[in-house]
Amino acid sequence: MTQGKFGLIDIGSNTxxxxxxKINNFQRMHQLQNVKVTARLSQYLDNDKIMSEKGxxxxxxxxxxxxxxxxxxxxxxxxxxxxAAIRQAKNNINxxxxxxxxxxxxxxxxxxxxxxxxxxxxxxxxxxxxxGITIDIGGGSTELTYFKNKESxxxxxxxxxxxxxxxxxxxxKAHNDEKAIRKxxxxxxxxxxxxxxxxxxxxPLIAIGGSARxxxxxxxxxxxxPIAGNxxxxxxxxxxxxxxxxxxxxxxxxxxxxxxxxRDRADIISVASLxxxxxxxxxxxxxxxxCNKGLREGxxxxxxNQDFPDAYSTDHIADESILRLxxxxxxxxxxxKQRVAVTQEVAKQLSExxxxxxxxxxxxxxxxxxxxxxxxxxxxxxxxxxHTFYLISNSNLNGLTHRERVxxxxxxxxxxxxxxxxxxxxxxxWFSNAEIKWLQxxxxxxxxxxxxxxxxxxxxHKIILNQDDKKQYTLTVYYTGDILIESYRANRQKKHxxxxxxxxxxxxxxxx
Numbered sequence: 001m002t003q004g005k006f007g008l009i010d011i012g013s014n015t016x017x018x019x020x021x022k023i024n025n026f027q028r029m030h031q032l033q034n035v036k037v038t039a040r041l042s043q044y045l046d047n048d049k050i051m052s053e054k055g056x057x058x059x060x061x062x063x064x065x066x067x068x069x070x071x072x073x074x075x076x077x078x079x080x081x082x083x084a085a086i087r088q089a090k091n092n093i094n095x096x097x098x099x100x101x102x103x104x105x106x107x108x109x110x111x112x113x114x115x116x117x118x119x120x121x122x123x124x125x126x127x128x129x130x131x132g133i134t135i136d137i138g139g140g141s142t143e144l145t146y147f148k149n150k151e152s153x154x155x156x157x158x159x160x161x162x163x164x165x166x167x168x169x170x171x172x173k174a175h176n177d178e179k180a181i182r183k184x185x186x187x188x189x190x191x192x193x194x195x196x197x198x199x200x201x202x203x204p205l206i207a208i209g210g211s212a213r214x215x216x217x218x219x220x221x222x223x224x225x226p227i228a229g230n231x232x233x234x235x236x237x238x239x240x241x242x243x244x245x246x247x248x249x250x251x252x253x254x255x256x257x258x259x260x261x262x263r264d265r266a267d268i269i270s271v272a273s274l275x276x277x278x279x280x281x282x283x284x285x286x287x288x289x290x291c292n293k294g295l296r297e298g299x300x301x302x303x304x305n306q307d308f309p310d311a312y313s314t315d316h317i318a319d320e321s322i323l324r325l326x327x328x329x330x331x332x333x334x335x336x337k338q339r340v341a342v343t344q345e346v347a348k349q350l351s352e353x354x355x356x357x358x359x360x361x362x363x364x365x366x367x368x369x370x371x372x373x374x375x376x377x378x379x380x381x382x383x384x385x386x387h388t389f390y391l392i393s394n395s396n397l398n399g400l401t402h403r404e405r406v407x408x409x410x411x412x413x414x415x416x417x418x419x420x421x422x423x424x425x426x427x428x429x430w431f432s433n434a435e436i437k438w439l440q441x442x443x444x445x446x447x448x449x450x451x452x453x454x455x456x457x458x459x460x461h462k463i464i465l466n467q468d469d470k471k472q473y474t475l476t477v478y479y480t481g482d483i484l485i486e487s488y489r490a491n492r493q494k495k496h497x498x499x500x501x502x503x504x505x506x507x508x509x510x511x512x
Contacts, residue, residue: 005032006303007070007078008296011059011107013042013085013139014163014268015210018066019296020073027304027311028324029297033073037062038264041085042140042163051089056098063103081108081299083115084141084161112157115295116143119208122298123291124150125312126398127232132204133283136294137211137272139163144279146197150314154197162211162268165275175255175270176248184271188278198282205285208294210265211272216290217260219243226426227406231292231396237280240288244273292396317399322368322408325395329378335456336371342460343370343449346497347442349465349475355500356441365404369411370446376413389413389423403430407439414443444496451489457481461512471503476510483509 003025010017017036021029039062044055063080070078086092087109096107110118119136123129130150136143138161146154160168169184170177192198216230219239247255247270256266265272280288293301301312313320326336347366350356376387392409400408410423417440424436431439452460462478475497479486490507498505 003027004076005073006300007066007073007075008300009063009066009078009080009105010296011041011080011082011086013083013141013161014038014040015139015264016041016059016062016066017296018069020070020075021300023304024328027308028328029300029304030328033069035066035069037065040139040163042088042161043167045085045089045140049088049090051085051091051095056095059095060099060102063099063105067103067105079108079299079303080105081110081295083110083295084138087111088140088159112141112143113155115141116145116155116157117152118295118298118302119143120145120147120152120155120298121302122293122295123147123206123208124314125301126293126297126317127206127289127291128317128399129204129206129289132206132289133198133201133279133285134206134208134291135212135276135279136207136209137162137275138209139268142275144195144198146201146203156195158191160191162272162275165271166268170267170271175252175267176250181248181270181274184274185278188275189282192279192282198279200282200284202284202286204287204289205276205280205283206289206291207276208291210262211269212276212290213292214261214265214269215240215243215273215276218246218258219260221260222246227402228394229396229402229405230290231398232401233290234401235288235290237277237285237288240273240277240280244270244277247273293398318364318368318397319399321398321400322371325392325397326372326375329375329391331372331375331378332456335453338456338460339373339450339453340367340370342452342463343367343446345460345463346445346449346452349463350441350445350500353465353467356438356445359438362407362438362442365407366411366442366446369408369414369442370449372408372412373414373446373450374412385413385415385419406430410439411443411446414447441500444500448490448493448496451493452477452486454489455482455485468506471501473501473503473505474508475505476508478510478512480511483511 003023005020005022007020015036016039020033022032023029039058041055044052086095089095100106120134123134131148134145140161140163142158142161144156145152169180173180216233219235256263304311347356374384374388376391377384379387389409392412393406397405406427410420420440420443459480464476466474468474487509494505494507
């Protein structure tokens with residue numbers, strides 16, 4: 001798959017969705033369009049699993065509309081994939097023939113295992129979790145997988161989803177009917193307890209799909225979460241219960257207008273919450289994690305990796321994500337690499353002289369921050385710090401926790417201590433006092449290190465810090481090329497280094 005525009009039509013049991021991706025020459029997927037129709041195809045399946053003509057008509061009408069959008073966007077190629085509702089329909093051959101005849105579209109019906117595999121593929125290529133249980137609740141089925149060391153071990157597709165559970169237990173009843181809730185929980189416990197590899201596995205539970213996304217969005221609204229983005233957002237069992245209790249406390253009309261909740265999921269969101277909570281109990285999960293990359297992304301990543309095997313790996317997820325973010329905002333990989341090397345060399349000298357507390361856990365954070373330093377100048381140079389902080393802290397970065405993402409944003413945008421404190425005001429209790437002190441120190445050294453790569457044409461070979469007297473230091477910088485710009489800027493910004501050392505610094509540039 002080369003660069004260009006590609007479409008994916010996801011024909012599910014609850015919704016039919018069209019997503020148009022633009023893939024650039026760095027193999028980064030950028031979403032250009034995302035539209036959906038809540039067709040509820042599963043409700044058109046009768047007791048014999050035959051889809052009615054009305055259901056087929058709803059599918060065909062939606063596909064006609066999507067073809068118009070695909071043509072408008074000049075999409076190179078699109079993939080129409082169908083899951084549970086079409087897969088379960090005993091007349092699916094008739095459905096595919098009618099769709100082909102009336103729209104020219106050849107449906108790709110995914111098997112249960114393929115559906116689960118693509119979802120799990122998305123998770124293992126976009127999160128740092130190495131071993132866990134995944135769940136994808138659709139309208140008519142629920143896919144569960146157990147992966148170990150990023151490899152799939154077990155898989156099962158359960159013949160119920162949010163829509164079918166609603167029809168089974170909440171038909172003609174309120175979404176918060178206590179009796180229906182108890183019956184649903186009993187049913188779910190029986191279903192999950194029968195799966196031997198689930199019970200007491202004590203692994204992270206990773207969820208994909210629209211229901212999980214809505215639950216996360218609502219929880220973020222509940223706690224006034226300070227940043228955007230829900231990828232790799234973590235919740236405890238109690239927090240999942242808090243969200244469910246909110247749903248149960250509201251009338252249906254209030255639920256439809258709840259911030260963070262899609263209006264067309266209001267009637268099934270409580271049922272989905274029950275699925276997550278009861279699975280959490282059976283697993284005795286460590287945590288609930290949302291992955292915003294699901295079936296669609298897993299399918300597209302698979303296609304990209306067929307042509308570019310190293311584009312998306314399971315081992316260097318954060319590295320790839322940081323690299324692609326930088327490239328999207330004009331950060332030169334060679335310049336970033338040079339700045340990272342200089343930053344690490346300065347950090348090494350400070351650590352050896354006991355001025356930078358060693359923090360092995362955040363060594364990568366320091367490198368990522370130097371790599372993305374002031375990327376916000378792509379938007380506007382005068383407000384580069386503010387744009388940098390906003391862009392990084394509100395970007396979904398694969399393989400990084402939200403706390404790590406904010407730490408990178410703080411360091412990559414570092415201007416001075418006052419600005420750092422201003423940014424930190426929105427994140428009370430996210431970082432300890434010791435961590436804030438480390439962030440101040442690391443931010444200052446990145447800012448100073450950036451001055452040593454100002455021209456982008458020299459090459460720093462070695463940096464040595466010596467203490468001449470109690471508060472007198474010499475920083476010797478060995479380089480090749482021209483150093484005029486670096487010399488000027490480094491001497492102007494050496495105050496950041498002097499602040500860290502609590503003494504004066506004499507910078508000597510030595511050519512070799």
